[in-house]
Amino acid sequence: MSRLANCPSCGAQVQFRFAQAVQTACPYCQSVIVRTNVDLEKVGEVAALPPDPSPIQLYTEGIIGNKAFQVVGRLTYSYEQGFWNEWHLLFHDNTTGWLADAQAQYAYSQLVAPPSRLPAKGKLKRGQTFHWPQGEFTLTHLTVARYVGFEGELPFATDGRHEETVFADLKSPTAAFATIDYSEDPPLLFMGRIVTFDELQLKNLKMFEGW
């Protein structure tokens, strides 16, 4: 697919950093643009995101393990404790992942095939364990969240994401981390680990006055 296209709403040139991006926002007219095959389709207007205290922003760069990435998109959810961001990471080898950022605690994960059948939403219980090849995971937090908005490029379209979604967070003794995302059926499994701000070696961060 082409990396360059024109906004179906205003005609401005839209550049995709992620070749497989499905949804982006026109930087000029703030239209939400969804790519279907070769066509771009305007599906709505970008909703204003809430003020964000995160130091990460679009095009922040960093390193996970030994792979360099750039932030190309962001999803924001609201939940009981406020908002959290899922930063869409594009690695230099064209693979992607997600960096969750809630109250400046960071967790990296990527979509994986579930090693075993994931429990149905109603069968989730805190404390239940999953013995997977990647480690023993325990369900520690159950979060009901609502999609708030996005910016940048996403690998899927967000239209229709207005229902509350259940996220089950899993942790292992060795700081491995997993999330079961019930926004789709069957649910999606993301797996990774808790990371520290320092190890990400982030560049192009937001500046905070006085800090």
Place this chain on the structure above:
Amino acid sequence: MQAPAQKPAVRAFACPNCGGGMELRGFQHTRSAVCIQCLSVLDTSDEKIKILQKFDNRQRVRPIIPLGTRGKLHGTVYEVIGFMVRTITVEGTQYSWHEYLLFNPYKGFRYLTTYEGHWNDVVPCHGLPAAATAGGRKAAKYLDRTYKHFQNAMAETTFVMGEFPWAVKVGEKVENDDYVSPPYILSAERDNKEVNWSHGTYMTGAEVWSHFNLPGQPPPASGVFANQPSPHQGRVGRIWKTTLVWLAIWFVAVVFFGISAQNKLVFDQAYRFEPRTAERSEASFVTPVFELSGRTSGVDVEIRTDLANNWAVFHLALINEETGQGFDFGQDVSFYSGVDSDGSWTEGSRSESVTIPKVPSGRYYLRVEPEADASAPAVRYQLQVRRDAPHVGWLMLVLPFLLIPPIVVSLRSASFEGARWAESDYAPSSD
């Protein structure tokens, strides 16, 4: 295209309860804040500020580190943005500790907790600790370290100031379990929904004062805190290792001196002493001459008697026939026995021996002068002289000096650990 760098606007608003002006330091992370003037707890999660809880005239607590103070921990600047007092009740007594919420917009949140002058630097756990046992007791394992369970208690939030990234409330209770492996502490906080684990590292008041550049002196630490590192940690093992080496050397020395000694019998003679006639006839006499050969070494003189409920003193001299040089010595011998309500008993010994160290070779004789109670019956005795006697008595004197240091260190360490665990659920006196 570069997104413009924006700083989150400092939020300023008026307290809906008292109208006092407020400014938030924790950016949009802050979900609740406490009015400095009226101490109402406010919900700041929305544009419209709501009152969560009004202050109920409980006693104000002054944080010893003022809100807004900045300090450096692990190379990162943090700002104190929240303060809370948490209280547990153990056997009817309330114990309160203070928690400071620290914030850095990049690194996030951490806590400084303090009790009786002891401090801890606390962060959320990244991994999930696993249940374990240590020495038959409850424990937790986290990142290859085992933490012994220290205390279970219900912790109630009893006072709040500043701002928090969650909806804080006075009166809120969580079940708290502490596990220790000095200098670390692992805490599990359980509410009716979830368990949150945190990991603390012991800090002294002096360290906190220096990191936060605080004026004056930190409050002195009293007692031993749960995860306070012992000044004796590691020393007990080290000193016993050193002592074992010395004991081995000592043992080799004892064996060497014992084996290398010939202990050759050079004189053996039986005598009879009649105390009743000792006044009239001279009791002192000399023995025949005997040869002490070989290197300069010890001489053992053994006196064997048939004393029964009596005593005798032997004044002896070992004299060199050629030079006249003498070694004077004396030895008491006493032996008593009987039967009383506890059964039969004995005291003393019928035989005694004296070792004279470093006697040069030559021809020697003994001058002997027994002495006893004038009314005592006759005493039969035998004198035996042995050349090159094992001379290890001085080595026995060394032994306590080898053992005292490790025993003292072990006792001090045990007393420190005793003071630590006396404050736990596992104190010897409590159930």
